[in-house]
Amino acid sequence: MDVASLSLEALSRFVTEELGERAFRAPQLYRWLHQRGATSFDEMTDLSKALREKLRARAEIIPLVKDLEQRSIDGTIKYRWKTRDGRFIESVYMPAEDRRTLCVSTQVGCAMACSFCMTGTMGLKRNLTASEIVAQVHAVNREVRKNEGHETLRPLSNLVFMGMGEPLHNFENLKTALAILQSQDGPNFSHRHITVSTVGLVPMIERFGKETDVKLAISLNASTDEQRSKTMPVNRKWNIAALLDACRTFPLRQGRRITFEYVLIKGFNDADEDAHRLIELLKGIPVKVNLIPYNENPGLGFHTTGEERAEEFRAILADGHVAAYIRRNRGRDIAGACGQLANRGETQAGAETQT
Ligand code: SAH
Numbered sequence: 001m002d003v004a005s006l007s008l009e010a011l012s013r014f015v016t017e018e019l020g021e022r023a024f025r026a027p028q029l030y031r032w033l034h035q036r037g038a039t040s041f042d043e044m045t046d047l048s049k050a051l052r053e054k055l056r057a058r059a060e061i062i063p064l065v066k067d068l069e070q071r072s073i074d075g076t077i078k079y080r081w082k083t084r085d086g087r088f089i090e091s092v093y094m095p096a097e098d099r100r101t102l103c104v105s106t107q108v109g110c111a112m113a114c115s116f117c118m119t120g121t122m123g124l125k126r127n128l129t130a131s132e133i134v135a136q137v138h139a140v141n142r143e144v145r146k147n148e149g150h151e152t153l154r155p156l157s158n159l160v161f162m163g164m165g166e167p168l169h170n171f172e173n174l175k176t177a178l179a180i181l182q183s184q185d186g187p188n189f190s191h192r193h194i195t196v197s198t199v200g201l202v203p204m205i206e207r208f209g210k211e212t213d214v215k216l217a218i219s220l221n222a223s224t225d226e227q228r229s230k231t232m233p234v235n236r237k238w239n240i241a242a243l244l245d246a247c248r249t250f251p252l253r254q255g256r257r258i259t260f261e262y263v264l265i266k267g268f269n270d271a272d273e274d275a276h277r278l279i280e281l282l283k284g285i286p287v288k289v290n291l292i293p294y295n296e297n298p299g300l301g302f303h304t305t306g307e308e309r310a311e312e313f314r315a316i317l318a319d320g321h322v323a324a325y326i327r328r329n330r331g332r333d334i335a336g337a338c339g340q341l342a343n344r345g346e347t348q349a350g351a352e353t354q355t
Contacts, residue, residue, distance in 0.1 A: 003059045004033045004131035007179050019054055027185050029055075034186030035153060037138030039063055064089075064135045069143075076331035079140065080343065083108070083132060087125055088343040089164055091136040092336045093144070093156075101158040102140050105341070106133055106174055107165025112199045114221075115231045116265060118297045118335075118342040119164045127170040133177035137187060154187050161196040162217070164341045168196070168204035178212055191215070191253075197261065202238040205246040216250065217259040217290075218243065222269050223277035231268075240281065247285050257286040257323075263339070264305035264313065265294045275313050279320030289317060289324040295337040 001014055012026035019025075028047065032038040041047075041055045067088060068080035077093040092103040109122035137156060144155040159181065161167045167174045178194065180186045197217035198205060208216065220240075222228035228235040238246075247258050260282065264270045278289070291314055294304040305313070310326050317324040331337045 001059045002062055002131050004061055005129050007176055031185050034180050062131055064139055070334040072331040072334045074330050076336055078334050078336035090341045092331055093140050094330050099157045100155055102156050103160050103163045104136050105163030105165055106167045106170050110165050112166050113233050116302045117339040122342055127173055130173045130176035134180050158193045166199050168198045168201045171204055199234050200238055200243045202242050202246045209251045217261055219261045221263045223274040227269055257288045260287055260289045261292055262289055263292045263294050264310055266303040266305045270305040270309055270313055275316035279322055282322055289322055290327045291324055292327045292338055295332055295340050
């Protein structure tokens, strides 16, 4: 049993029904796994030897092994992990003055095939398990404690599900991972400090709103269906109108807004008309727009909008009462920025994204 993939309830059932132990052992084990991020049962010194032996025989903690660490000049660190079946995934650590954010992956590769995104060129290899999603957080907490000398168990303050994969395409495991990450007996992240980004899987947005309480971000990236369908195949199934309908009915907590990500691609979606159309599209939805200057990927044929143009674009939105922010690009020099995550051996086109 992959015990670190179990919610506390499921772990309780396993501990009582499968191991024949008393119920209070479950939270004890869970805290070892998810508060301390234990990687072996041997560490769990307040569990009896007999129980630890039983666990060794009937359960396992499946590790993510650090395979590569790349440091950007801006302080961003990209970690590449090797899964037990020999796949590679990446997480990106972004320290800032007021927060320490981890960008988490949810799949090996991605099925959404957005043509501007490096991960999209890989295709989907498989879903990550809940424990593999959570293990990225535990592992980076460990790295940060070591590198920055923290006493606290959980130096990370914020999580964004914007790494490899489409989170809502692996919803069950995402949901379990969120329950673990938000648990008081686990890392205890607040819902206010977790954001999940989606390409726009409309039926799943509704479920996400009903079954979780964390923040939603939508990758819009275009102002017309024609544009969006060209680069984001998902739009042929659920177009902009369907996507925005789902946003209008999304159950928002008090004071919360939906974040729209808009990747600025030179000569493609960065004209004045695009900004004006966006203003019209987003009317009536509490939104914040994050403008992401495109991070160039060798071979994909898209180019970045310059800083000046990005600022003009932002100003048009602001004039139309749409709060827009130009996102600082972090980790570009280590191919650790948005849309650049892909792995040697996992992609046909992207071997040169690794250095
Ligand atoms: N699949 C989810 C989670 C990934 S988030 C989603 O699409 O939302 C990654 C973000 O980076 C998305 O907003 C995506 O549109 C954006 N992105 C992809 N390629 C990019 C690139 N080359 N430069 C900048 N942003 C990019």
